Amino acid sequence: MTFHLRAATDQDLPFARTLTHRAMDRYYVQNRLLWSNDGFDMAWASRENWLICHDDEVAGFISLSRDSHALYIRELHMLEAFRGLGAGSWVLEQMALKAQAQGLLRLTVFKANPAKSLYQRSGFSVVGEEDGFWRMERVCRGSS
Template identity: 80%
Template structure:
């Protein structure tokens, strides 16, 4: 019953798009933003995407990008039925290890201010380093190996 990551393929795009829209729609409405399937698809194509799995079940996905000093979590979503079971904590630790292995000193993300996931990020060592409109910018220092 261990969690694992599987590289996402183009066939996983509809799942990821639908899950993101379902998870984020209320935050988009609260912040008067407009969801765009085409925008999501374009972003997906330019990112490193992984499915979060346990046994043969897909629990969610994570989408990453990077620059010279940081690994960015662009999307992290779990199906409702699998939230609160440790997968989010596990995947954040895996991604921190990935940042370290790639000699990137920071792990960064942006979260809606009203999203309760912020508490998970803070428990996992992320600090609020800025804000913009309805978002918190957060980062975690990763010791480079």
């Protein structure tokens, strides 16, 4: 399968919010966290958001932020029908290319989330932990 990224717009916000809430609800419950639609919407407005597409179908989305040290994956979610087809690995490689200027690609994942193994296969290492989360990063250097 081939995938591509398309810049998300405000019209994509309801899709992203619903997908994130459905994917993360059990982890929020396990960790006694409260979901906030308003909180998600405020974060969306301040981030770089991309839809992950296969042909004309939306397969998922990724939400990013950055500072001078790293590119941060804030959200990465796929529709059930597209899981296990290589989209996650493909997106992580695209983000590693985007992160070359900063040198690091970072994310936080719930400890109970099996996506941790995808991140490890994609070159991420655990660099810390907080409560129910692993902090992970991947070194991304451009060829010079």
